Amino acid sequence: MVRLAAPRRCQSLRVVFCTSAVSPQGHGRKPKREPKVVNGWTVNKQTMLKHISDELYGYVLDHTREPEVLAELREETARLPGFQMQVSPEQGQLMGLLVQLMGVKKAIEVGVFTGYSSLCVAMALPPDGKLVALERDEKALSVARRYWDKAGVTHKVVERVGKAESTLQSIIKEEGGNSYDFAFIDADKANYGVYYELALELVRPGGLVIVDNVLFNGKVVDPEVKDRGTNAIRALNDKIFKDDRVFTATLTVADGLTLCRKL
Numbered sequence: 001m002v003r004l005a006a007p008r009r010c011q012s013l014r015v016v017f018c019t020s021a022v023s024p025q026g027h028g029r030k031p032k033r034e035p036k037v038v039n040g041w042t043v044n045k046q047t048m049l050k051h052i053s054d055e056l057y058g059y060v061l062d063h064t065r066e067p068e069v070l071a072e073l074r075e076e077t078a079r080l081p082g083f084q085m086q087v088s089p090e091q092g093q094l095m096g097l098l099v100q101l102m103g104v105k106k107a108i109e110v111g112v113f114t115g116y117s118s119l120c121v122a123m124a125l126p127p128d129g130k131l132v133a134l135e136r137d138e139k140a141l142s143v144a145r146r147y148w149d150k151a152g153v154t155h156k157v158v159e160r161v162g163k164a165e166s167t168l169q170s171i172i173k174e175e176g177g178n179s180y181d182f183a184f185i186d187a188d189k190a191n192y193g194v195y196y197e198l199a200l201e202l203v204r205p206g207g208l209v210i211v212d213n214v215l216f217n218g219k220v221v222d223p224e225v226k227d228r229g230t231n232a233i234r235a236l237n238d239k240i241f242k243d244d245r246v247f248t249a250t251l252t253v254a255d256g257l258t259l260c261r262k263l
């Protein structure tokens with residue numbers, strides 16, 4: 001049975017409680033920016049706050065079922081550099097729902113960080129399901145590992161440490177194409193086009209590739225922004241729009257998600 005997060009009046013207690021758990025495993029640097037707190041929720045992913053009020057977003061969060069173990073991970077990550085990379089609770093809940101709806105047995109994630117989205121997927125998988133988790137940052141993975149363990153899903157997770165492009169190519173060689181049900185892309189943006197092609201090869205017809213950060217904090221529509229990452233996301237969005245290998249929908253959840261069902 002899923003244990004839900006404590007009501008919001010208890011959230012600040014969790015922040016204090018988790019602090020000591022962070023320091024021994026932490027990255028040793030303090031985050032430059034602080035996460036915002038909305039309705040007692042520590043908000044790591046703040047992109048949507050530009051577009052909707054704190055009040056409305058707080059309402060969404062208050063209606064998001066976040067198991068306690070995920071709430072703890074969110075609080076711990078809030079104290080680490082890069083906390084804003086973590087997917088938001090409502091995105092995590094959506095991903096878990098999609099995994100359940102599709103009856104996913106084999107999933108792959110490109111970009112684990114401290115493990116929030118991987119945990120949402122792993123917890124939604126059946127007991128014999130498998131999530132292959134690709135990440136190059138050992139320190140971030142050490143946090144993820146603790147939470148996979150805490151949630152009792154370690155047996156479902158296969159870690160692949162290293163650069164995602166070569167790992168994806170190895171997996172295609174080892175397991176063949178059309179061998180996964182679900183892929184989530186959330187690593188370095190400059191390589192998104194490469195990850196999309198490899199993920200599309202890996203998933204079976206009817207399987208799903210989810211691309212994260214497709215709105216990139218609004219930068220995709222800012223003509224002043226010309227960095228590699230933003231250009232790569234723009235190029236991929238244009239490509240997916242015309243790609244007749246997939247049926248797609250772009251959601252304005254969190255930083256923007258494109259769902260691509262392989263035809």
Ligand SMILES: C[S@@+](CC[C@H](N)C(=O)[O-])C[C@H]1O[C@@H](n2cnc3c(N)ncnc32)[C@H](O)[C@@H]1O
Pocket residue numbers: 085086087110111112113114115116117118134135136137140162163164165186187188
């Ligand atoms: C946006 S974060 C992932 C957030 C994660 N999905 C979550 O829910 O917390 C991106 C991660 O991709 C990893 N990454 C970046 N480039 C990579 C590469 N070339 N190969 C593997 N991992 C990479 C980073 O170390 C970082 O942890």
